[in-house]
Amino acid sequence: MVRSMNNVTKPKPQKQGSSGVGGAKTRMSNAERSSYFARREAAKVLRCVLQGDARRRAVASIKSLVFSPSVRNKKATFALVCETLKRLSVIKEVLEIANVFNAKWKKQEELIYIITYDILFSQAIVLSGDAEKFLLLRKVALESALARFCVRKKVKSIEELLLLNHQAPGVSKPRYVRVNTLKLDVDSALLELAKINTVKKDDMIQDLLPCWCSHQGVICTVTNGSIFLQGKASSMVALALGPKPGWEVLDACSAPGNKTVHLAALMRGEGKVLACELHKQRVELLKDTVRRSGASSILFFNLHYAVYNYTSSSRLYVFEGNELSCSPDLLKNTSI
Known part of the structure; x- marks a missing residue:
């Protein structure tokens, strides 16, 4: 007995796009989806910040960029941008050593910076998305590059590396101290503070001294009123x-x-x-x-x-x- 093919129920084809964002085979959870979009929103903000730095013309502050109506997950986006910026010089070195950039991802380098931060320094466990998969496949290479960079900088841990990075001479900013000329002359103050650390006369304000030293180093002089910690603008x-x-x-x-x-x-x-x-x-x-x-x-x-x-x-x-x-x-x- 031959069964008619017209009566056979054909399986329904699966709908396209039900696999989730970024081409994942399974649908993302709410947490994964939130993290996915936060990384991309953070990449857009980071691009604005870095472009402003390159042109020496800030477009807007990080806060104003993050708190624009287009950014949904403001808290996560702000944290990602700030934490990535803190480690950006290290991240760039690691990516260069690992040699993972190609022509496609070079166009989205800010997103690569954000995801690299998540892989190396964050507690992120699941990363969904094409860029995330690209870097996760190279996670061993990234970790190896980070270890080699630590050896090059002669540090024993990532914490020491980050601390060294924050103490780079080009990044440090002076603490301005204003000499109270009712109690102390500028030259005497200059000699006294020079015993603690680097200090010089300001090029605009005669009684102001930019001083590269700790707050503890000048606390005694501040207490007796010989100098005041006061910003240049003030x-x-x-x-x-x-x-x-x-x-x-x-x-x-x-x-x-x-x-x-x-x-x-x-x-x-x-x-x-x-x-x-x-x-x-x-x-x-x-x-x-x-x-x-x-x-x-x-x-x-x-x-x-x-x-x-x-x-x-x-x-x-x-x-x-x-x-x-x-x-x-x-x-x-x-x-x-």
Whole structure:
């Protein structure tokens, strides 16, 4: 008996695309899918950052790039970008030693950097996607290259290698210390700090010293008020006013007081600095800064500077953050 072929049920063909993202044979789990997209979002952000560095023109900060609406997994993306950047010089060396780049993946080098970080330094166990598979097949070569790089750098562990990488001379930044000329002259401070580590005079601000030393190395000098840890931008503000000895300057928002005592030092302790601070707790912080500086020409006012009743006929210079103006008098403003 011959069975008709028309009655035989044919198997249904499988739908295309049900195998998951990146050509995987099995469908991804939610965690795998999230990691897959986070790596690609991180690669896009990393590309913007590296292109900005290459052109010496930053497009945007990492945070602003990560927090754009197009990025879904912001936390994972931000972590991947930051951690990859910390190890980027090591990752580049390892990829070069392992010689795994080809023409196809060279066009997606930022993604390769991200995945290499995940393979060598992260706790990622399952990596799905074509680029991930490409590097996983070469995991032994990458690990061997990392070991050879450690030998070349004469370190015994990856931790030592990363620490050495962070301490590279070209990467280190100076800590700026401003000399309080009411207590110490710049040359004496330079000689004292030179005993600790590298220090020099700033090329723009006479009483500012870029210092490549630890915070502990200068803590004693900071405590007695001979120097203040103060950034270069912050130190420029009082200097921009160019106060002369004998002036009367109203510092409109004084606490914590670094700029206030800088004003007093530039005026050589002569004249008056009228320090206004609205918040009582910050007034105490201001007083402590002034006490350490040894400045005797600073008067404290726990009020908003606009309600200060200034009736002197002399010219008053109003100093408010980065803004300055001058006025013959300031009358009490009852609207505040």
